[in-house]
Amino acid sequence: MTTLAPAPTAKPQKPWAATYKDRAKTAGIFVASMAISYAVVAATPLKGKLAYAAIFFASYIVIDFVINFVKAGRPAAVDAVFRAFVTMMVAVAITPIISILVTVWIRGHHGLHWTLFTKDMHSNAYTDAVPQGGLLHAIIGTFLLVLFAMIISVPIGILTAIYLTEIRGKFTRPISFLVQAMSGVPSIVAGLFIYAAILLPLTKKLNGFEGSLALAILMIPTVARTSEEVLKLIPSDLREAGVALGGTQWRSVAMVVVPAARSGLITAMILGVARVAGETAPLLLLTGGSGTKNFNMFNNSMGSLPSYIWQCFGAGTPESITRAWAGILVLLVIVVVLFTAARTLGNRKVGKKK
C-alpha cells in the first residue's frame, strides 16, 4: 500500500502585511517619541498632560517622516505621516470614552450600597450621609417612564418601518425624510411640546405619563430607522413565497416578514430604550422629581434616575455629588447592558429561527 504524499501547498503570502522589521521600527519610533516628550517636559517649562501628548505626537510625526523620506522618498513619507495622524485621531476619539467610564467608576463606587435598591428618598435629603436613603423610587420611575414610552413608540416606529419597506406608497420618500428630521428634534423641544399640548390645556400638573410621551417622541425615530434597516435585510423571496401561497399582503407581513425579523425588531426596541433611558431635559419640565415611590403614571410627580442625578448635582455638597455619581453609575450600567443586549441580538443572522 502506498500512501499519497500530501500535495505541496503554497504558503499564502501577504506582501502588504507588516514584517517584524516594520513592527520593530514602529515600536522604536514610539519609544523614541515617548523619550523625547519626557525629556522635553522635564527640561522646559512646558508642563501637563497636554504637553506630553503634543510633544509625543509632534516628535512621532517628525521621526516617522524623516525615516520614510530617507528610505523611500516623499510620497511614502507623506503616507506615513497621514497614517500616524489618523491613528492619533482615533486615539483622541477613544480617550474621552475611557476617561468617562473610569471617572464614573472611580467617583461612583463610593456611593454604592445595598439600600440603594431597597429604599427611596422620602425621609432623606440629598445632602444626608451617603448610606442613607436610596434610589428605588428613581429606578421604578425610570422603568415606568420607559415602559410607557415603549408602549407608545414601538408600534408607531415599527408601523413606520413597515410602511417604508413593505407598502412603499407615494409617501415613502417624504416619510423617510421626516423620520430622519424627527431624529434631530432637541429633547427640550419635545418637552416643551408636551408641556404646551398636554400639561397647559389639560392636566395642569406634572405627572409621569407626560414624560413618557416626550420620551416616545424621541424614541420613535430610533425605533423606526433601526427597524427599517432590519426589514430591508429580509430577503424578498420570503415575501414572494408568502404571496405565492395565496396569502394576502397582511398575512405575509404578519406571519412571515415580521417573525423573520423578530430579533432585529427587538434590537430596534432596545436601542430606542437606550436612547431615552438617560434623557433628562424633558423629564425636568414634565415629571418633576419626587423622592417617593410612585406607581401612578397619571398622578403626582414621578422620580427618575436622570432627575435624581440632576437634583443631587444641583444640591452641590460632597455627599450629594457622590450620590449623583452613584446614580450615574447605575444609569450607565443599565445603558451598557441594554446596548450589549442589542448588539448580541443584532449580530444574529436575520431570518434564522431561534
Next chain:
Amino acid sequence: MTQTPAQIPAKREITTKPRFSDKVFRGVVTGGGLSSLVILGLILAFLLYNGYSILKQQGIQFLTSSNWQAVVADSGAVDIKNSHFGIAAMLIGTMIVAVIAVIVGVPISVGAAVYLTFYAPASIKKIMVTAIDLMAAFPSVLFGLWGFFVLESSGEYWAKLLNKYFSWVPFFKLPAPYVTRSPFIAGLVLAIMIIPIVTSVSREIFSQTPLDRIQAAYALGGTRFAMLRAVAFPYARSGIVGGVMLGLGRAMGETVAVYTVLNIVYQVNWQILLSAGGNVASMILLKFGEASPYEVKALMAAGLVLFVLTLIVNSIANLIVTRTGKSGR
C-alpha cells in the same frame, strides 16, 4: 361503465384589487407611517400657538435684541408693555458653542473614520466601532457631569494657553481673568458628544467608496494616502459635509450638558474663553423653573425658533447624506 363528468371548478377571478384585510392593513400602516408628519406638525402648531402672541408683539426684535425682561407689575399682573423678549444673545451663543464643537470634533471624527475604514485591523476595528457606538448611547447628563468635574480642569489650562499665545485672535481675548465654565469648554464637551454621529456617518460613506476605483489607484502605484486623496475623499466629501451638519444640529439642540458646563449669562459674548455664554436650549431650562405663564409663552417662542433651526440644519444634512448614498458618486 359510466364516467362521471369531471368536476370543473368555477372560474377564478384574477384581480389585483386588494382584499378587505389588505385595505385595513394598508390603512393602519399608512396611518402609523404618517405619524412622524403628524407629530412634527403638532410640535410646530402648538409651539406657534403658544408663542404667537410674543412673536407678534416683539416682531423681528425677538431674533435681533438681547433683552429678556419679564416685568411683573405691583398688582401681580404681567406688565406686557414693559416686558421685552429677545433671544439674539442666546442664538449667537448657540452658534458659537456648536461651531466650536464642529471645528474640534470633525477632524477627530473624520480622522477616526478614515482609520477605522482603511487602516484598522479587523479586531481593533470591531472594538473601536463598538466603543464609539456605545458613546452615542451615553446620556447627556453624564457628559455634562464629566465635563464639569473632569474636562473643566484641563480645559481651563488649555484656555489659558490659547489666551497666552493667541490673544491676537479676537475670539481668544480675555477682558476679565475668568476662564471657568466658558463657551470654549462647553464646545469641547459638545465636540465629544458629536464624535459618534459624525464618525458613524463618515464611516458609512467611506465604506461605500467603489472598490474598483480604490484598486485602480493602488494598481497605478499610489500609496494609501494617494488613494485616499484621489478616490476616497472626493467620493465622500459631500457625505461628510452632511454628517458634519447632522453633528451641528445635535450640538445646537443640546440642553443638559451645556447647562451643566456653561456659566449662562444673558449677554452677547464673542470671547469664547470668558466665563459667560449660553444657548437657547439651556436658557429655556434655566428660565423655565420660575417663569410666569406669560414668560413661558416667550420660552415657547424660543423653543419654536430652536425647533425650526435644528429642523432646517437636519433637513439639509439628510438631503446631502441621502443623495450621496444613492448616486454612487
